[in-house]
Amino acid sequence: MATEKEVSGGLGLEWRVTVPEGSTVKMEPEPSWISSTWNRLVELGSKLRAKVSTFGKKVWKIGADSPRKVIHGAKVGGALTLVSLFYYLRPLYNGFGSSAMWAVMTVVVVFEYTVGGCLYKGINRAIATLSAGGLAVGIDWVASKSGEKWEPVILSASVFLLASAATFSRFLPTVKARFDYGVTIFILTFSLVAVSGYRVEELINLAVQRIATIAIGIAIALSICMLVYPVWSGQELHLLVSRNMEKLADSLEGCVEDYFVKSEITDAKESSATRLEGYKCVLNSKASEDSQANLARWEPAHGGFGFRHPWKQYLKVAAALRNCAYCVEALHGCINSEAKAPEYMKKHLRDACMKLSSDSSKVLKELSSSIMLMKRSKSIDALVGEMKNAVHELQNAFASLPNHLTQTTASSPSESTEGKKNSNISIADGVALMEAMPLMTIVSLLIEISARIQGVIDTVGTLATLARFEGIRNEKSSSKVQAEEQEDKALQEV
Amino acid sequence: MATEKEVSGGLGLEWRVTVPEGSTVKMEPEPSWISSTWNRLVELGSKLRAKVSTFGKKVWKIGADSPRKVIHGAKVGGALTLVSLFYYLRPLYNGFGSSAMWAVMTVVVVFEYTVGGCLYKGINRAIATLSAGGLAVGIDWVASKSGEKWEPVILSASVFLLASAATFSRFLPTVKARFDYGVTIFILTFSLVAVSGYRVEELINLAVQRIATIAIGIAIALSICMLVYPVWSGQELHLLVSRNMEKLADSLEGCVEDYFVKSEITDAKESSATRLEGYKCVLNSKASEDSQANLARWEPAHGGFGFRHPWKQYLKVAAALRNCAYCVEALHGCINSEAKAPEYMKKHLRDACMKLSSDSSKVLKELSSSIMLMKRSKSIDALVGEMKNAVHELQNAFASLPNHLTQTTASSPSESTEGKKNSNISIADGVALMEAMPLMTIVSLLIEISARIQGVIDTVGTLATLARFEGIRNEKSSSKVQAEEQEDKALQEV
Numbered sequence A, B: 001m002a003t004e005k006e007v008s009g010g011l012g013l014e015w016r017v018t019v020p021e022g023s024t025v026k027m028e029p030e031p032s033w034i035s036s037t038w039n040r041l042v043e044l045g046s047k048l049r050a051k052v053s054t055f056g057k058k059v060w061k062i063g064a065d066s067p068r069k070v071i072h073g074a075k076v077g078g079a080l081t082l083v084s085l086f087y088y089l090r091p092l093y094n095g096f097g098s099s100a101m102w103a104v105m106t107v108v109v110v111f112e113y114t115v116g117g118c119l120y121k122g123i124n125r126a127i128a129t130l131s132a133g134g135l136a137v138g139i140d141w142v143a144s145k146s147g148e149k150w151e152p153v154i155l156s157a158s159v160f161l162l163a164s165a166a167t168f169s170r171f172l173p174t175v176k177a178r179f180d181y182g183v184t185i186f187i188l189t190f191s192l193v194a195v196s197g198y199r200v201e202e203l204i205n206l207a208v209q210r211i212a213t214i215a216i217g218i219a220i221a222l223s224i225c226m227l228v229y230p231v232w233s234g235q236e237l238h239l240l241v242s243r244n245m246e247k248l249a250d251s252l253e254g255c256v257e258d259y260f261v262k263s264e265i266t267d268a269k270e271s272s273a274t275r276l277e278g279y280k281c282v283l284n285s286k287a288s289e290d291s292q293a294n295l296a297r298w299e300p301a302h303g304g305f306g307f308r309h310p311w312k313q314y315l316k317v318a319a320a321l322r323n324c325a326y327c328v329e330a331l332h333g334c335i336n337s338e339a340k341a342p343e344y345m346k347k348h349l350r351d352a353c354m355k356l357s358s359d360s361s362k363v364l365k366e367l368s369s370s371i372m373l374m375k376r377s378k379s380i381d382a383l384v385g386e387m388k389n390a391v392h393e394l395q396n397a398f399a400s401l402p403n404h405l406t407q408t409t410a411s412s413p414s415e416s417t418e419g420k421k422n423s424n425i426s427i428a429d430g431v432a433l434m435e436a437m438p439l440m441t442i443v444s445l446l447i448e449i450s451a452r453i454q455g456v457i458d459t460v461g462t463l464a465t466l467a468r469f470e471g472i473r474n475e476k477s478s479s480k481v482q483a484e485e486q487e488d489k490a491l492q493e494v
Helices: A002-009 A011-018 A021-027 A031-065 A067-088 A090-110 A115-145 A147-169 A173-196 A203-227 A233-260 A269-276 A278-284 A286-296 A311-335 A343-373 A380-399 A401-411 A425-466 A473-493 B002-018 B021-027 B031-065 B067-088 B090-110 B115-145 B147-169 B173-196 B203-227 B233-260 B269-276 B278-284 B286-296 B311-335 B343-373 B380-399 B401-411 B425-466 B473-493
Strands: none
Touching: A031 A067, A067 A090, A067 A203, A067 B147, A067 B173, A090 A115, A090 A203, A090 B173, A115 A147, A115 A173, A115 A203, A115 A233, A115 A286, A147 A173, A147 B067, A173 A203, A173 B067, A173 B090, A233 A269, A233 A278, A233 A286, A233 A311, A233 A343, A233 A425, A269 A278, A278 A311, A286 A311, A286 B286, A311 A425, A311 B311, A311 B425, A343 A380, A343 A401, A343 A425, A380 A401, A380 A425, A380 B425, A425 B311, A425 B380, A425 B425, B031 B067, B067 B090, B067 B203, B090 B115, B090 B203, B115 B147, B115 B173, B115 B203, B115 B233, B115 B286, B147 B173, B173 B203, B233 B269, B233 B278, B233 B286, B233 B311, B233 B343, B233 B425, B269 B278, B278 B311, B286 B311, B311 B425, B343 B380, B343 B401, B343 B425, B380 B401, B380 B425
16 A cells, blocks of 8 residues: 555656566557556545545444444344345245245335334335235226126226326325325235236235235334334434524524624634534424424334324424524624624623523523423523513613714714714714614514514423423313313214 | 205204104104214215315316326326236246236336436336346355355345445435435345345346346336426426526515505405415425435436536525525514514615615526526626615615604604603614614615625526526636646646
């Protein structure tokens, strides 16, 4: 390895030394061509080595960051090895014949990273195989009764119609979200059974064998997925929403702090960069939230989550949070824009702005830990009250700004007012107003963010009621009473 | 159907009439129970009918809105009917045996809505089947040479290791984006061949048959997908980005118009609601843009797009556009917030704000049509110049606001300054400033949006160069010259 480097460093000269003596003369007419080719090869080799090493480091990082992904790989490998025993053990093989192939296929296709995904595919596959198989056998029977001429026509027509209708049904949002995989398997099974029925005599026998092997495949995949270090979609969603809320809180507080006390924290800037970008996670996580919520509905009770845990409400919380994140994004844009407010204005509003952002951030963090622990927060009302006070304080500080401005501009007019020094106060104010614009936008956005946090509070409150968070006996019982009242009403109407 | 409705209208009385006479007496002891059950059934029936009819309308709407989806269904049905001919035609059947099943399976699994999706799956399936099949046959051969005891051990170990590694590789972003399906097929094929090799003697023969049928399946799926009313991922992405840009322009112009001249357009409000919500499309389309761009790279040249059309650049344009949309979202929030600026301030800034929003919207629309037509816009520089002028005009109008305010507040003090009428001007200004805050934020956001539009202009410019839009011969030739220079440089270095 080291010699390659030396060669590439020493150009063509050293290269000639390594060539067998007899060939040196022959190659002399075109040394530049050969040396350039060799150098290119060496370059390519070292580039390849560098790429492989970068790739290796990347892979290692993914594995080290989340060992669960490595475990998932081993789980799939284990499940496949287990299912391949069907081939090796003769008695089982004799029982199921070549249908054992379906067990392997089922494990490969059904085994997903999360339990929800595995259940979604397993249940979809089971239902689709059974319904499509039954339907196909029925149509086969009808076709076989209608004579040899009509049989292929009936079968082809049924394949065409059902496949077309089923494929179209995948465009319906509900079908797409819950049964997409099932529809594929339905078309597949129906086509295979309906078509092969024309040839194979013992259709029922084959169907039973195939269903049995598919069931074995699903059982192996599900049990390994659920019992060995399971990854639950529901829990992932729960953690994702809760963590995103904390990231947004950090990002909000951090960027306002950064703006007002920038000079003091230049050292720690790099480490805080990822912290500031937290809002981007919130903006970009819609797709993964949607898919986790879709899969979570298939999962049984696990951890603190019941079977009918209100996963959809998490999506509403996430949407309210994203609503805040849009404003935080605009705030970041404002803070990083070229137009800068003069220092004396920043000083005047600094404390009020930082108080509001810190209070807003505290509310979000409290909500985040309330979700994380599934407990109703005791201090949330006080924190919201403080946040509202901070809004009023900021508004007051803002209202006293012009008063402050006229004094300041009178004593030290800003540079851009050249040639207008002697004009009346209102024009000096006008220029000052222009300069204050980014700061005003920041103030306005901070107030808007605190208003949008109210939306997050509401959705989290509904989540707490629906998911029966600890410490909300009053709401729980009142909602129960309401439900009972509604039932009574329904009975009376009848 | 009509009778059911009558019954449900007439309660239990009419119902008893329809019952055979003999049974009337028997049922009398519990008429309330029976009538309630019957009513429930009737209710259920009418509910079901309503649901079915709603569902039917929904399905019809999806089909009527995009007939391409219906055509896609028919295409899949047609492809499956075609492939099922392999079963019906005896000579073909005798040639391929039960492997014909793989043709059906391939068509079902590979046939996707867009050509890109179909090619992605087809190519992935072909490469994965060939490589995994070859590898499995090789390992089978090694295992068979190592004695009967070691054979299952070697095979099981190889299945475990390869399946684990391949499953883990799916977590790498590049593999996930381009080869996810291929990895599944690789694991599947490898497991099936390696494991079945223990039993079946004519492995090579079987492999050739299977590969041939899979090739036939892929060929049928691809040719029908590409030749009959094809849907191209690339074109979809192209249209999506271009349309989203226009929607954002409409939304931006509409909401500012709505704010300043609200009273005049109350009639048309409902029709403009969807227009105003256009920015939401931009915010929510990231996932579909990403997937279309991923699939578009598999597509051959089609329409005006070459094989190496810069699809990734579309994602950058979309990101820049989303960056604008965040601000438009904040703008909407601001406009719909409870705090309203007083009318006289709105009047003062109305023309300048509407000019800027209309100019910004014009720039976006021009860019959108430039992308749509793949032609470089001639008027874009003039429009950008106008937009920049509008920014200055708005800044000037804003700077003259306090001047205007002091005059206005002196003659007609706003209502909220009760008790402060006699205080000095600067405090009256302070209150006015508070009232003006939403308006200031709107001004500031409009200016920020126009700054972010510059980012869209830049990314579209790069797209125009990379995709060689018509009418940019200069850039094209200059980039060619650059590329040639770089090549020369590289040659000289060697």
